[in-house]
Structure formats: C-alpha cells, structure tokens
Amino acid sequence: MYSFDFQKRVRYGETDQMGFVYYGNYAQYYEIGRVEMLRSLGMTYKYMEEELGIMMPVVSMQVRYLRPATYDQLITIRTTLRELPDTKITFHMELFNEEGKLLNAGQVALKFLDPKTGKTVPTPPELLNKLAPYFETT
Amino acid sequence: MYSFDFQKRVRYGETDQMGFVYYGNYAQYYEIGRVEMLRSLGMTYKYMEEELGIMMPVVSMQVRYLRPATYDQLITIRTTLRELPDTKITFHMELFNEEGKLLNAGQVALKFLDPKTGKTVPTPPELLNKLAPYFETT
Amino acid sequence: MYSFDFQKRVRYGETDQMGFVYYGNYAQYYEIGRVEMLRSLGMTYKYMEEELGIMMPVVSMQVRYLRPATYDQLITIRTTLRELPDTKITFHMELFNEEGKLLNAGQVALKFLDPKTGKTVPTPPELLNKLAPYFETT
Amino acid sequence: MYSFDFQKRVRYGETDQMGFVYYGNYAQYYEIGRVEMLRSLGMTYKYMEEELGIMMPVVSMQVRYLRPATYDQLITIRTTLRELPDTKITFHMELFNEEGKLLNAGQVALKFLDPKTGKTVPTPPELLNKLAPYFETT
Numbered sequence: 001m002y003s004f005d006f007q008k009r010v011r012y013g014e015t016d017q018m019g020f021v022y023y024g025n026y027a028q029y030y031e032i033g034r035v036e037m038l039r040s041l042g043m044t045y046k047y048m049e050e051e052l053g054i055m056m057p058v059v060s061m062q063v064r065y066l067r068p069a070t071y072d073q074l075i076t077i078r079t080t081l082r083e084l085p086d087t088k089i090t091f092h093m094e095l096f097n098e099e100g101k102l103l104n105a106g107q108v109a110l111k112f113l114d115p116k117t118g119k120t121v122p123t124p125p126e127l128l129n130k131l132a133p134y135f136e137t138t
Numbered sequence: 139m140y141s142f143d144f145q146k147r148v149r150y151g152e153t154d155q156m157g158f159v160y161y162g163n164y165a166q167y168y169e170i171g172r173v174e175m176l177r178s179l180g181m182t183y184k185y186m187e188e189e190l191g192i193m194m195p196v197v198s199m200q201v202r203y204l205r206p207a208t209y210d211q212l213i214t215i216r217t218t219l220r221e222l223p224d225t226k227i228t229f230h231m232e233l234f235n236e237e238g239k240l241l242n243a244g245q246v247a248l249k250f251l252d253p254k255t256g257k258t259v260p261t262p263p264e265l266l267n268k269l270a271p272y273f274e275t276t
Numbered sequence: 277m278y279s280f281d282f283q284k285r286v287r288y289g290e291t292d293q294m295g296f297v298y299y300g301n302y303a304q305y306y307e308i309g310r311v312e313m314l315r316s317l318g319m320t321y322k323y324m325e326e327e328l329g330i331m332m333p334v335v336s337m338q339v340r341y342l343r344p345a346t347y348d349q350l351i352t353i354r355t356t357l358r359e360l361p362d363t364k365i366t367f368h369m370e371l372f373n374e375e376g377k378l379l380n381a382g383q384v385a386l387k388f389l390d391p392k393t394g395k396t397v398p399t400p401p402e403l404l405n406k407l408a409p410y411f412e413t414t
Numbered sequence: 415m416y417s418f419d420f421q422k423r424v425r426y427g428e429t430d431q432m433g434f435v436y437y438g439n440y441a442q443y444y445e446i447g448r449v450e451m452l453r454s455l456g457m458t459y460k461y462m463e464e465e466l467g468i469m470m471p472v473v474s475m476q477v478r479y480l481r482p483a484t485y486d487q488l489i490t491i492r493t494t495l496r497e498l499p500d501t502k503i504t505f506h507m508e509l510f511n512e513e514g515k516l517l518n519a520g521q522v523a524l525k526f527l528d529p530k531t532g533k534t535v536p537t538p539p540e541l542l543n544k545l546a547p548y549f550e551t552t
Contacts, residue, residue, distance in 0.1 A: 012449070012459070013298045013442050017291040017347055023196040024165025024289050028427050031162065035426070035486075045426065046486040058161040062200045071293055072449075072460040150311070150321065151304050151438050153431040155485055160427045166289050173288070173348075183288065184348040209431055210311075210322040299472040300445065303438025334437040338476045 002134040003080040004037040010073045020068035026095070027061065030108050033079035034091045041130040052124050056110040059088065063106035073097050084135050085123045087111055140272040141218040142175040148211045158206035164233070165199065168246050171215035172229045179268040190262050194248040197226065201244035211235050222273050223261045225249055278410040279356040280313040286349045296344035302371070303337065306384050309353035310367045317406040328400050332386040335364065339382035349373050360411050361399045363387055416548040417494040418451040424487045434482035440509070441475065444522050447491035448505045455544040466538050470524040473502065477520035487511050498549050499537045501525055 008029060016022040035045050048054045069075055076096040081089070088111045095103040114121045146167060154160040173183055186192045207213055216232040226249050233241040250259045284305060292298040311321055324330045345351055352372040357365070364387045371379040390397045422443060430436040449459050462468045483489055490510040495503070502525050509517040528535050 011442060012292055012445055013300050015293040016288055017293060017295045018193060018195065019293045020195070022165075022289045023199065024162060024169070027160075027162025027165065028425060031426055044486060055156060057156065057158070057206070058203055060200070060202050061161065062198075064198050065196055068195070072458060149304060150307055150430055151436045154426055155429040155431060155433045157431045162427050166287060169288055182348060210320060294469060294471065296471070298441075299475065300438060300441025303436075303441065307438065331432060333432065333434070333482070334479050336476075336478050337437065338474070340474050341472050344471070 001080065001082055002037070002041070002131060003078060004033075004040045006033055006036040006077045006079070007074050008032055008077060010069050010071050010075060012071060015071050018068075020070060023063075023065060026063060026065075026104060026106070029075065029077055029095060030061070030079075030091070030093050030106065033077035033093055034108065034110075036077075037079040037081075037091070038127075041127075043127055043130055048124065048127070052126065053114065053116070054121065054124055055113045055115050056089075057113055058108055058110050060109045061106060063104055065104045067097070067101055067103045069095065069097060069103050075103070081131065081134075084128065084131055085112075087120045087122055089123065139218065139220055140175070140179070140269060141216060142171075142178045144171055144174040144215045144217070145212050146170055146215060148207050148209050148213060150209060153209050156206075158208060161201075161203060164201060164203075164242060164244070167213065167215055167233060168199070168217075168229070168231050168244065171217035171231055172246065172248075174215075175217040175219075175229070176265075179265075181265055181268055186262065186265070190264065191252065191254070192259065192262055193251045193253050194227075195251055196246055196248050198247045199244060201242055203242045205235070205239055205241045207233070207235060207241050213241070219269065219272075222266065222269055223250075225258045225260055227261065277356065277358055278313070278317070278407060279354060280309075280316045282309055282312040282353045282355070283350050284308055284353060286345050286347050286351060288347060291347050294344075296346060299339075299341060302339060302341075302380060302382070303384075305351065305353055305371060306337070306355075306367070306369050306382065309355035309369055310384065310386075312353075313355040313357075313367070314403075317403075319403055319406055324400065324403070328402065329390065329392070330397065330400055331389045331391050332365075333389055334384055334386050336385045337382060339369075339380055341380045343373070343377055343379045345371065345373060345379050351379070357407065357410075360404065360407055361388075363396045363398055365399065415494065415496055416451070416455070416545060417492060418447075418454045420447055420450040420491045420493070421488050422446055422491060424483050424485050424489060426485060429485050432482075434484060437477075437479060440477060440479075440518060440520070443489065443491055443509060444475070444493075444505070444507050444520065447493035447507055448522065448524075450491075451493040451495075451505070452541075455541075457541055457544055462538065462541070466540065467528065467530070468535065468538055469527045469529050470503075471527055472522055472524050474523045475520060477507075477518055479518045481511070481515055481517045483509065483511060483517050489517070495545065495548075498542065498545055499526075501534045501536055503537065 078094040492508040
C-alpha cells in the first residue's frame with residue numbers, strides 16, 4: 001500500500017451559490033492528489049506522456065459526498081494505492097477539512113494507453129519499480 | 139420512467155491536452171442534463187431553491203468513461219429517472235456523440251435538504267405531482 | 277460590421293458563493309460567442325484547426341463587469357466584428373440578461389498562427405471571403 | 415508599493431487541446447495571486463466577507479497573453495499594488511514560468527461593496543492599516 005497527503009486551498013471560483021465547492025470540481029482535486037502522489041515517488045505524468053509515450057485516460061470515477069468544503073479551507077487530499085497496477089491503476093481518494101473531518105471519498109481508475117496504437121498497455125516498468133517496495137510481500 | 143434528451147456542444151475550454159473533454163467536466167454535462175430534464179417537466183432548480191426553499195446537494199456520482207468526446211461535437215445528454223424520488227433523487231445519465239455512440243454513462247444522486255434546519259426532507263409534492271404520470275402503475 | 281447573437285443559460289457550476297457567475301467564467305461565454313459567430317458565417321474553429329492548419333491563440337482580453345449574471349438566466353452573447361481581420365481578429369463582446377440589460381462588455385483579440393512554423397499568418401482567405409460582404413465599401 | 419509572489423502548478427484540467435493553459439483559466443490564477451497577497455499581509459477575503467461584511471466584485475480585467483503556460487509547470491504569480499486602494503483596489507498581475515519568462519500580464523480591479531445596501535464603500539480601515547507601511551511617504 002502506498003498513501004500520500006497533499007494540501008490544496010479552496011478557491012472562490014470553485015464555490016457555487018450554495019456556498020460550497022461545486023460537486024464537479026472535486027475531479028480536479030482528485031487529479032492533483034494522484035499527480036502529486038506520483039511525484040512523491042519520483043514519477044510525473046508529464047514524464048510518462050512525453051518520455052514514455054503513455055497516456056492515462058480515466059475509465060471510471062466514483063464519489064460519495066459526505067460534507068461540503070467551504071471557501072479558503074485548506075483541504076488535505078489523501079491518495080492511496082491499495083494494490084499494484086496492471087493495465088489499470090486505481091487511486092483511492094479521501095478529502096479532509098482542517099478539522100480532519102472526511103469531506104468525500106472516491107476512487108478513480110485510469111488505464112495505460114499507447115496513443116500510437118490506441119491499445120491498452122501494462123504499467124510502465126519504471127513506475128512499477130518505484131511502487132514495488134511498498135507492496136513487497138514475503 | 140421518465141427520460142429526456144438535451145444537446146450541448148463541446149467547447150474548447152472543456153478539452154484538455156489529450157484532445158478530449160477533461161474527465162472532470164462531465165459533471166457539468168450531468169448538471170445540464172438533470173436541470174433541463176426538470177425544466178421539461180415544468181419545474182426548475184431555481185424555483186425549488188427560491189420558492190420551495192429546498193437545496194439539492196449531490197450525495198454520490200459514478201461515471202464510466204467509454205469513449206472520449208472531442209471539440210465542437212454536439213453531445214446528446216440523456217437523463218433518465220427510473221423510479222420516483224423520496225428523500226433522494228437518482229438521475230441516470232448517458233452521453234452520446236453525433237454518431238449515436240455512447241461516450242459515458244453514470245448516475246448522480248441528490249438529496250432534498252431544508253437549509254434552515256439542515257435536515258433531509260421528502261421530495262417536494264409539486265415535483266412528485268409532475269413526475270407521477272410517468273410512473274403510474276395499475 | 278458583422279454581429280451575431282447567441283444564447284446560453286447560466287449553470288450552477290458557473291456561479292460562486294456571491295450568488296453570481298464567477299468573473300473568470302465569462303471567458304468561456306466569450307469563446308462561445310465567437311465560435312458561434314463564425315459558425316453563423318459557415319466557418320468553424322474546428323475546420324480552421326484541422327483543415328486549414330491554423331491555430332488561434334488569444335493575445336489579449338479586456339472585460340468591464342457592469343451587472344452580475346445569476347443562476348439559470350438565459351444570457352444573450354452578442355459578438356461583433358467591427359473591422360476585417362488581418363493577422364489578428366478582434367471580437368467585441370456584449371452580454372445581456374433576459375431584461376436586455378448589459379451585464380458586461382469586453383473584447384478579445386486572437387492571432388492566426390501556423391503551428392508548424394510558429395509564425396503569425398494572415399487571415400485565411402476562406403474566412404475573409406465569408407466576411408467580405410459585411411464590410412464591402414464603395 | 416507592495417508585491418508578493420506565489421507559486422501554482424499547472425494542472426491537466428487547465429490545459430486545452432492546443433496543449434496550453436486555456437486563456438480563461440488565468441482569471442483563477444489572478445484570484446489566487448491577490449488572495450495570497452492579502453494573506454501575506456495578514457488579511458483574508460474570507461475575513462473581509464464574514465467579519466467585515468464586505469464583498470469585492472471584480473469591475474474590470476485586462477490580460478495580455480505573451481507566452482503559453484504548459485502542463486505541470488510551476489508558475490510564479492506576482493501580484494503588485496501600485497497605489498493605496500480607495501473604493502476600488504487594482505491588482506497588477508504578472509505570471510512567470512520556471513525560466514523566469516513572462517507568460518502574461520494583466521490587471522484586475524475590484525470594488526468594495528456593502529451587500530446590505532448595495533453601495534460601494536471605502537477600503538476597510540483594517541486593510542488600509544496593513545497596507546499603509548508600504549506606501550508611507552514623507
């Protein structure tokens with residue numbers, strides 16, 4: 001298992017007239033979470049796209065909204081990998097407010113795609129190598 | 139059952155550098171779908187908020203992404219109610235491109251909330267009355 | 277001179293907690309205005325990008341915000357070309373609410389760019405031909 | 415004069431199919447710049463809204479786009495106040511990429527508004543006091 005926390009502040013443009021973060025904006029929070037989780041491992045999306053020639057389209061997302069996030073709060077985005085990816089990688093997401101209360105929880109699955117062939121491919125070995133130590137079994 | 143189709147064009151600002159609509163932007167398509175479905179019944183969100191004093195926060199969303207939507211396509215947003223709402227209303231969503239291919243499918247559940255008490259409330263009778271004819275059973 | 281009106285409804289996700297459309301979201305309204313203006317002439321951005329190999333990055337934008345737009349209003353986006361474009365095209369924008377009141381006014385200038393050379397190029401003749409009748413002088 | 419730098423990373427959802435940050439998304443960067451500039455002075459928008467009862471609608475924005483910002487770049491947002499605000503406050507904005515190149519420059523003017531009366535009001539004294547040391551003249 002590998003888990004990483006990253007913080008992001010709620011911006012005015014993300015709220016709606018209910019006074020809360022618009023439900024559709026959390027997808028961006030989830031993107032930030034998984035990108036920064038990868039960066040914490042020494043890997044970036046940008047590198048995977050530009051150097052490894054891999055794209056990662058999202059194949060599914062689920063979100064359960066429990067509490068609203070409000071303007072200017074510093075939100076903790078927790079991103080967890082529960083298992084090693086194969087042709088798909090699933091990020092488990094939890095957002096917490098400043099009091100540590102769970103705001104929403106979800107998961108986002110992406111596949112590894114070779115845009116030249118349009119085919120799904122296995123996890124790039126470079127990424128697997130960085131993840132392996134956290135999933136070592138005896 | 140009640141189903142309604144509405145069309146929306148893909149805008150440049152909705153695409154990302156993969157050349158497709160960003161996965162997070164479909165929540166706005168889903169919002170458009172359910173709002174226009176309600177309008178087709180003679181009911182608006184705005185009326186429910188301002189006149190009935192009801193807010194409708196989203197409690198969950200699921201999306202399966204099958205095909206990408208691309209710039210300038212005219213997308214058909216199909217919104218379906220499969221059952222009468224109670225304290226919660228669940229919209230089933232399907233997006234189709236101009237060739238009639240399914241782009242993604244999902245569902246969004248919202249609850250009816252009285253913002254004065256912070257309590258969940260039943261579906262406003264005015265909305266139920268408009269829906270009833272489509273769910274009449276013998 | 278050529279002017280074109282197009283309507284767009286204010287969506288929930290475009291409002292902020294002030295209860296108005298977020299100031300940053302009007303850029304998307306302006307995009308819609310100029311794209312639909314071009315379509316009304318029988319020309320599309322998509323065609324210019326894909327068939328003519330021209331990109332149109334924005335070089336400047338000015339906006340004066342006069343009145344707020346609110347949720348669910350049907351906004352009229354008026355896009356006006358005051359002069360024939362050369363290497364740059366300037367769209368004058370006016371947004372009106374349902375009562376015909378001016379909400380904001382602005383202008384957006386874009387240049388014609390050949391992405392292969394990175395150079396600015398003149399207005400594609402195909403577009404000029406469509407515009408010429410509206411700017412014919414004796 | 416008072417100037418403050420803040421950094422923000424370009425997110426995937428902010429790019430468009432041209433491969434650059436969508437021109438409309440910089441308004442959010444500008445919001446981040448001015449909010450963090452105020453915070454650096456010990457003042458927050460949230461406090462002004464909730465405690466001082468002041469709203470700050472944007473009255474105008476100008477942007478000149480010079481270079482594109484690309485995915486995953488760490489952008490420096492420089493926000494400068496050139497003069498003390500009165501009933502209006504004007505933020506001068508400059509965005510720089512990681513090489514220190516100017517991406518775009520603009521200015522955003524906001525007014526101080528009492529939402530109860532709908533009237534423009536002078537700069538809250540609490541904010542003026544925090545700014546005064548940077549504008550002291552002999």
